[in-house]
Amino acid sequence: MSRVLFVYPVLLVLIPLALVAAVVWRRWLGGALTLATVLCLVVALARPQWATEVRRTARVYALDTSGSMFLDTPKALAALRRSMAELAPDDLVGLVAFGASAATVLPPTSPRLLADRLAPPAELPRPDGTDIAEALRVAARQLPPAGYDRQVVLLSDGRETAGNAELEAALAADGGVRVLAIPVGPAEVADARVALLRAPARVRVGEPFSLEAELASTAHIEATLAITRDGAEAAPPRRVALEPGIPRRVALADKFTAPGLHRYAASLLVADRCAENNTAEAIVRAEGATRVLYLAPGKPALAQVLAAQAGMDVTPLGPGSPQALGTALAGADCLVLEGVPAAELPAPAQQAIRDWVRDTGAGLIALGGPAAYGPGGYAGTPIEEALPVLCVRPQKLALLVALDRSGSMADAVKGRTKIACAREAVLACVAALREGDSFGLLAFAAEPQSVVPLGPRPDPERLAQQLQAIAPHGPTELAPALEQALRQLAEATAQLRHVILVSDGQVTDAQAEALRAAAFRKRFADAAVSVSALMTGRDDKAAALLADIAGPGFRPIEDPADLRGEFLEALRQTTNRAFIQTGRTPVRPGARLMLAEGIAPGHLQGYVRTVAKPTAATEWLAGNPPDPILARWQFGLGRAVAFASTVGTEWDQALWAGDALGRLWAQAVRWAARPPAVPGFEAEVVEHGDQMQVTVRAERDGSYLNGLDLTARIAPPTLGPPAVAGEARPGSPPGGPQEVALRQTAPGEYQATFAAPIRGPYHVTIIERGAAPGGPRGGSLLLTVSAVRSYSREWEAFGVDRAALAAIARSWRGELLTSLDDLARVAPGRAAGHMDVDWVFCLTALALFVADVAHRVARARRMRL
Known part of the structure; x- marks a missing residue:
């Protein structure tokens, strides 16, 4: 059925207005042609359309x-x-x-x-x-x-x-x-899969338990089943024959000798259509003593002391295994970092440690030293976020290199000239300077020559050209070079000022006599300029003079190729000097003692300067103005402790009296460690496809606990195994840690569902809001449970x-x-179609307008006649 529609029907109200105007102002509007023209234009503006049916x-x-x-x-x-x-x-x-x-x-x-x-x-x-x-x-x-x-x-x-x-x-x-x-x-898919790996969520240490792998297949298939625990073989592989539609179950008995969290995997070794569903995983938590994970690059100094404490189970671990760290963290209550440089912890591992402390209520203890709190340490890292102190930021450095260009620097050692090795060392040192540092270069023989005036870091290519232009020639005059270096650095405004002098010696008796070493040493000290003297020759006179001036900064170099490493070491020691306080420094207690209560501190021979965060509690202090030595704070649901010195070195030997070392760190671990589960609460996490459901059951003294305000904080996988191709990858979970509120579904029972798009372990911390006003974020941590999301439901049926x-x-x-x-x-x-017909009214209005004009012209001529 066809009909006329209007896109803008409201404009049709202009038609009666036009008719009224025609009557009132008939004299000015003219006759019927003018009125018809106006009416056609009004209809055209309303966009008439001819409605019809189309296919x-x-x-x-x-x-x-x-x-x-x-x-x-x-x-x-x-x-x-x-x-x-x-x-x-x-x-x-x-x-x-x-x-x-x-x-x-x-x-x-x-x-x-x-x-x-x-x-x-x-x-x-x-x-x-x-x-x-x-x-x-x-x-x-x-x-x-x-x-x-x-x-x-x-x-x-x-x-x-x-x-x-x-x-x-x-x-x-x-x-x-x-x-x-x-x-x-596909019509038919010959595929075998591990449908499920059943395991208890929690067991006691020494308690036997069993796991059961359920296998399924769509065809007659023979495969090999391998079961691993924490990546190691848990049982010998066994051959299994699978029949279509008939599930096959394989059981394994196991028990734990120590507390911790363990990750099991059942894998089918088979050539089938789909490899993504050949592995299923489960997590079992063994409960017992406080579980301490001890991370140290070398021999752990404090691990044996903690292991001797009652109720502590200590697991040493090297920092070089991020995947092992991820599983170990989930099963630990407290992590101790002893002198672990940030460079040895990959960024995902640092983020995992921070999130683990903040979101699961675990503890972190960081023992200091230059590797932890000095340059290259935790400054600006996720570890620093979790600690109660800030690493002191680097100070500006003015570095001047005085390079010997005497004729003997052209001598070759092991096929390379001394000057070539020195050029390479200078370039490497400049590349290691930070933004805002200053650099200058002197080349000296009989007289010093300023090659690069002391100022901002030079362009590497330009500096390489300038170094290449330095040609060995002439005698070795050390005194003028030291004089000019001292003069330039004394005028520098940087907090750190250092000169690296490179020479092969070769001085005469007269030159040695002119070099007043004691006077230069005092003048450098008065100007707060430190000195490194690197000597590539075997001149005893020059060696004695340079050792007197530079003190511990003097180093004889047998192979000039070692100059590059010595330059960088001199630079590192210079920058460290701003962070490290050495010498006998008394330690005094702070205002709020908890970890160090009843322990009188002695003195330190060295520590690294840090800055306490505003909400941190500083238990031990040293220096004036005071530097934090021992500090603690609450970080999210967890706790963290920072110690600015080392343990088991000459720095801290005089700090401890009697059994103070073991007492303090045992108290620190117990304070920081994740608290045990609250009696009366049980929880489980069950996988439902791409989602997981957490169920909490609460009762006390035989009565259900109703009306609780419970929240589940979910820490998604961060350091799990590589994702299957096409799946979301671990390490960057969408949105990071999430929180969901649990709603009561039955007497004493609470449930919540959360998205689990990533394969790997999910750790769920149950929090009761408002239970402890002084607790973390106004709530009380009840318990933590874990579960593994295996492969997607996509790979279950074909x-x-x-x-x-x-x-x-x-x-x-x-x-x-x-x-x-x-x-x-x-x-x-059939579909409703519309054809625009406004053009018909526009053409009609144009024709009427032309006719109206012609009519008016003709009438005017008749009136003149």
């Missing part, structure tokens, strides 16, 4: 590219291209690809433009899931709102892992969209689910087809 199709193909499809993408696109080409030129066609999410590959366009626009996408959605509902939603949004028979062609195996496709198809049908489903997928596809296509005018060829017999439905 045009707008079709979006939704192609399932998930892992269970085993799709040959180029072949599938070729088949789609042939199907799209069968549409009429006035039709529209588009393409959406979907897996765990959906993405538009081709927005609706004319079939005539397919050759230019339909190409294999650069990146497909993640294959570890199937969200058919999202695909239908995205495809329906791509279709034009009217004027076409709107269709979504779903090509899938129907095995959805997320969303509700039936509901989404019904919503699309309500909007006038037809869903045509076509079964696509083949076409026709019943699911039929249910999806059951919506309004939907249909389950057998192949793409069946689309040719799907007649396009």
